[in-house]
Structure formats: structure tokens, C-alpha cells
Amino acid sequence: MNYFSSDFTLGILGGGQLGKMLLYETRKYDIRTIVLDPSADAPCRIACNNFEQGSLMDFDTVYNFGKKADVLTYEIELVNVKALEQLEKEGVKVFPSSKTLRTIQNKATQKLFYVDHEIPTAPFTRFAYTSEILPAMEHEALSFPFVWKSTQFGYDGMGVKVIRKAEDLNELPNVECIAEHMIPFKNELAVIVSRNVSGEVKTYPVVEMEFHPEANQVEYVICPARIDESVAQKAQEIALKVSNAIEHVGLLAVEMFQTEDDHILVNEVAPRPHNSGHYSIEASYTNQFEQHLRAILDLPLGKTNSKLAGIMVNLVGAEGHFGDVVYENIEDIMKMDGVTPHIYGKRETRPFRKMGHVTIIHEEVAEARKIAQKVKETINVISKNN
Template sequence: MNYFSSDFKLGILGGGQLGKMVLYNTRKFDIQTLVMDGSNEAPCKIACNEFTLGDLMDYDAVYNFGKQVDVLTIEIENVNVDALETLEKEGIKVYPASKTLKTIQNKAKQKLFYVDNNIPTAPFSRFAYSSEIKEAINHGGLSLPFVWKSAQFGYDGQGVKIVRSIKDLEGLPNVECIAENLIPFKNELAVIVARNVSGDIKSYPVVEMEFHPEANQVEYVICPARIDAEVAEKAEGVALKVSEAFDHVGLLAVEMFQTEEDEILVNEVAPRPHNSGHQTIEASYTSQFEQHLRSILDLPLGRTDSKVGGVMVNLVGAEGYTGNVVYENIETIMGMEGVTPHIYGKQQTRPFRKMGHVTIVNEDLNEARRIAEEVKKSIKVISK
């Protein structure tokens, strides 16, 4: 099929920053794109050929949108999978497949999938409702501390809480959830695996993620991870095993824990471009966004190795500020060595909302990390 400067239409469900960065590459290749999102202010709106306002969880909206395109992909997991399943049966190519999304959308199903496929993951208990947890603790079926996770609709640190005492259960939504053993770990790692329709597979180097202690969001991504080669090899092996189990097409970001004993445990996965791969735009031979296109269009996969060491800093809304966004001191960081800011185009900021990211590239990874700290201290995402 001719994708370039042709009548071919690629559909993207979700109009956020991940889709916008995919669109950098569809414009580069002159591939027609249609995007659907629930907000008229979606960042993708300015860069696609056609924009549709629609509810991603609504069956009819997703189905009717999907019927207009040749290949349909996502930039967020929370979409109506029943509509995707119908579209698949009617001949529309959907990547990732509805079957994959159905498992990944629900953290309890996702964890059971790992158990069924002998993929190492932290021990957990599954509950139909959060209200059942207290009884399980009282009867000895569950021990403190643990990590509470909502089974569905958790995103960007939402739907996750460390429970150290009974009091920490107060205020939790009464929903399907899991209680996961709190694992002491050295590092949080991630590997992005790309697989095209023909089954060719490539993985990106292991990255190390540093999280904001309050927001539970990634604050820095460091590539390559500062770990022993043996641990990196083990992490890549686990990520490839997860990819094989899902038989996915597109990108699969596999988030993992490196334990104190250097074991690798899978935390969760995302079947799309991911925050842990933003630095690939400047630091890699092929960005994760271009690689996603290559994968779902069954084109040859690009090189995944890095040209240079990279550190990514997330730009999130500062606490205490809500309203029309202002990027304070952005000119200052642009004067720093190897620094490239990416602004997502969201007009309204609020505390911890992802508004952009900054990539720092340097042949010396430690120097890149130092500059990243300087960037973080310098730029402020505030409101007017």
C-alpha cells in the first residue's frame, strides 16, 4: 500500500501530546491523518488533516470514526474496545489490537496475564471493591504496607496510593482494585519494544526513571540507564518476553523494577508511545514516534540505538497555579548546552499537569543529568 502523498488515511484515537508528536512524523512523510478527541483544544488539532470531536469511550463515536480510516491506532488506552473489535471484524486494521487493549486497560487482568505467561511481577491480591481490603487485613489475608491501584482509569500517577496503615484506606474510591506488595527496589526502569505487522522486533536501550515523590509522575528519564550491563540485558530480555506474550503490533513500553537483588519485575505496560521514550527525538537514530508509524504501517523498523546520551525532564504545572499558562525562564534554558524544549500546546495549566518536556543531550551522561537539574530549577510552568 502507498502511504505517502496518497489517499491512505491513518486514524488516531486521542489528541494529546503523544499524538501531536506522532503527527510531526506523518507530516514529514505526508501521510493523511484523522484524529478524534473529547476536547476541542486538543494539541493534535493543529497538525492533523481532519479533527473530530468525540467521546473516546462512546461505542458509536469510535466506530463511526474508525470506518473513515484504513489503519486505526491510539495515543491513550482509555478507548471503547468493543467498537475496535467490531471494526477489526469489518476489515479495519487496528493496532494495538482490541484484545491487547482489553487486557492492558484493566490492571487486575494485566497482572493475571503476567502470572499466566510466567512473567516476573510483584505479588498481588485482587479485589472487586476497595471496601473489601480492610476485612482482608483484619483476617490476615493481606499485610501492610502495600500499593493500592485502581484496576481501571488510572493515569499519570492517578489511581495509585501507598497504604502503610489502615488510616491510608480512607478516601479511596470503592472500585475494582489490586493490592500489590511494596517492593524495595534500586531503580525504576523501562524498555520500549517496537514490533511491526510482519513480526520484526527491535528494542530501545533501557532507561532509568526518576519519579516526583508527591505526584508519582516521572520527573527525569535517563538514557542509557546507569546500571550494570548484566541487569540491562536481563531487563531487555524480560521486555521482549512481554512483547512476545502480547503478540502486539506498534510500541510497547514495559515499566519495570530493579530489586535490591537485581531481579527484574514488570510493573505495567503501555501499548503506545510513552513518556519514557521522549528523549529519542533528539538522542536516538529513530524516534519512538517515527518507529510507531513504521510498526503499524509494516515498514522496516529504524535503528533504536542512541546517537548520544539523553536526559528528559517533564514540564508540569507548578503547584498553586491554575489558568492560562506562562513558561517562565524558557529563554534561559534555551541558552544551555544541548537543551531542546517541547511545548505541548495546552493553553491551561494546573498543578502537575503535563505541559511539555525538555531533552538534554550530551556525550557525558552525568553532565546531561547535571544540566537537567539546572533546567528543572530554572523553568517554571505558571499561570498569568
């Protein structure tokens, strides 16, 4: 099929920053795109050929939108899976498939999938409601501390909480959830696996992630990860095992824990471009967004090696700030060599909302990390009225 400068149409479900960065690549190749998102102000609205506003969880909205596309992909997992299944039955190509999304969309289903396929993961207990946890603890089926996770609708640190005492459960929603054992770990790692329709597979280097202690959001992504080669090899092998089991098409970001004794445990996965791959825009031969496009269109996969060490710093809304956004001191970081800001196009900030990211590239990862720290301390995402 001729994808370039033609009537071929790629549909994207979700119009956020991941979709916007994917559209950089469709523009490069002159591929026609349509986007569906619930927000009229979605970042994708300015870069696609046609933008539609509507719910991603409504069957009819997703189905009717999908019928206009030759290939359909998504930048967020909160999508009506039944609509995707019906579209596939009627010949629309959906990548990653509805089967992949159904496996991943519910965290309990995802964890059970790991158990069934002998993929190492932290022990857990599944509950129909949060209110069932305390009775279970009274019968010694669970003990403090543990990690509570909502099985659905969690993102960017939402729907996850460390529970150290009974009172920590009080403010949680009474929803289906899992209680996961707290794992002592050295590092949080991630590997992105790309797979095209024909089955060609490539992995990106292992990255290391540093998280904000309160918001449970990634603050820094460091590539290459500062770990032993043997640990990196183990992480790559486990990421490939997950990818082979799920049989996805597109990108699969596999988030993992490196334990104190250097075992690798899978935390969770995302079947799309991912925060852990943003460094690749400046640092890699083929960035993750172009690679996703190549994979879902069954084009040859690009080289995944890094040209230089790369670090990504998340730009999130400062605490106490709501309203029209101001990127304070952005000119100062733009004076630094190897520093590139990416602004997502969200006009209003709020505490911990992802508003952009900054990539730092350098010959030495240690020096890149120092510059990243300076960037983090310099730029502030605030509001006009504060």
C-alpha cells in the first residue's frame, strides 16, 4: 500500500502529547491523519488533517471514527475495546490489536497474564473492592506495607498508593484493585520493544527511571541505564519474553524493577509510545514515534542505537499553580548546549500535570545527568496569576 502523499488514512485514538509527537513523524512522511479526543483543546488538534471531538470510551463514537481509517492506533489505553473488536471484524487494521489492549487495560488481568506465562513479577492479591483489603489482612492474607493499585483508569501516578497503615486506605476509592507486595529494589528500569506486522523485532537500550517521591511520576529517564551489562542483558531478555507472549504490533514499553539481588521483575507495560522513550527524539537514530509508525504500517524498523547519552526531564505543573501556563526561565535552559525543550500544547497548568519535557544529550551520561539536574532546578511550570 502507498502510505505517502496518498488517500491512505491513519486514525489515532487520543489527542494528547504522545499523539502530537507521533504527528511530527506523519508530517515528515506526508501521511494523512485523523484524530479523536474528548477535549476540544487537545494538543493534536493543530497537527492532524482532521480532528474530531468525542469520547474514547463510547462504542458508537470509536466505531464510527474507526470506519474512516485504513489503520487505527491509539496513544492511550482508555479506549472502548469492544468497538476495536468490531472494527477488526469488519476489516479495519487496529495496531496494537484489541486482544493486546484487552490483556493490558486491566492491571489484574495483566498481572495474571504474567503468572500464566511465567514472567517474573511481584506477588499480588486481587480484590473486587478496596473494602475487602482490611478483612483479608485480619486473616493474615496480606501485611503492611504493600502497594495498592486500581485495576483501571490509573495513569501518571494516579491510581497507585503505598499503604503503610490501615488509615492509608481511608481515602481510596472502593473499586476493583490489586494489593502488590512491596519489593526492595535498586532501580526502576524500562525497555521499549518494537515489532512490525511482519514480525521484525528490535529493542531500545535499557533506561533507568527516577521517580518523584510524592507524585509517583517519572522525573528523569536516563539512557543508558547505569547498571551492569549482565543486568541490562537480563532486562532485555525479559522484555522480549513479554513482547513475544503478548504478540503486539507497534511499541511495547516494559517497566521493570531491578531487585537488591539483581533479579528483574516486570511492573507493568504500555502498548504505545511511552514516557521512558522520549529521550530517543534527540538521542537515538530512530526515535520511538517514528518506530511506532514504521511498525504499525509494516515498514522496515529503524536502528534503535543511541547516538549519544540521553536524559529526559519531565516538565510538570508546580504545586499550588492552576490556570494559564508560564514556562519560567525557559530561555535560560535554551542557552545550555545539548538541551531541547518540548512543549506539549496544554494551555492550563495544574499541580503535577505533564506539560512538556526537556531532553539533554551529551557524550557522557554522568555529565548529562548533571545538566539535567540544573535544568530541573532552573525551569518552573507556573501559572500567570500566582
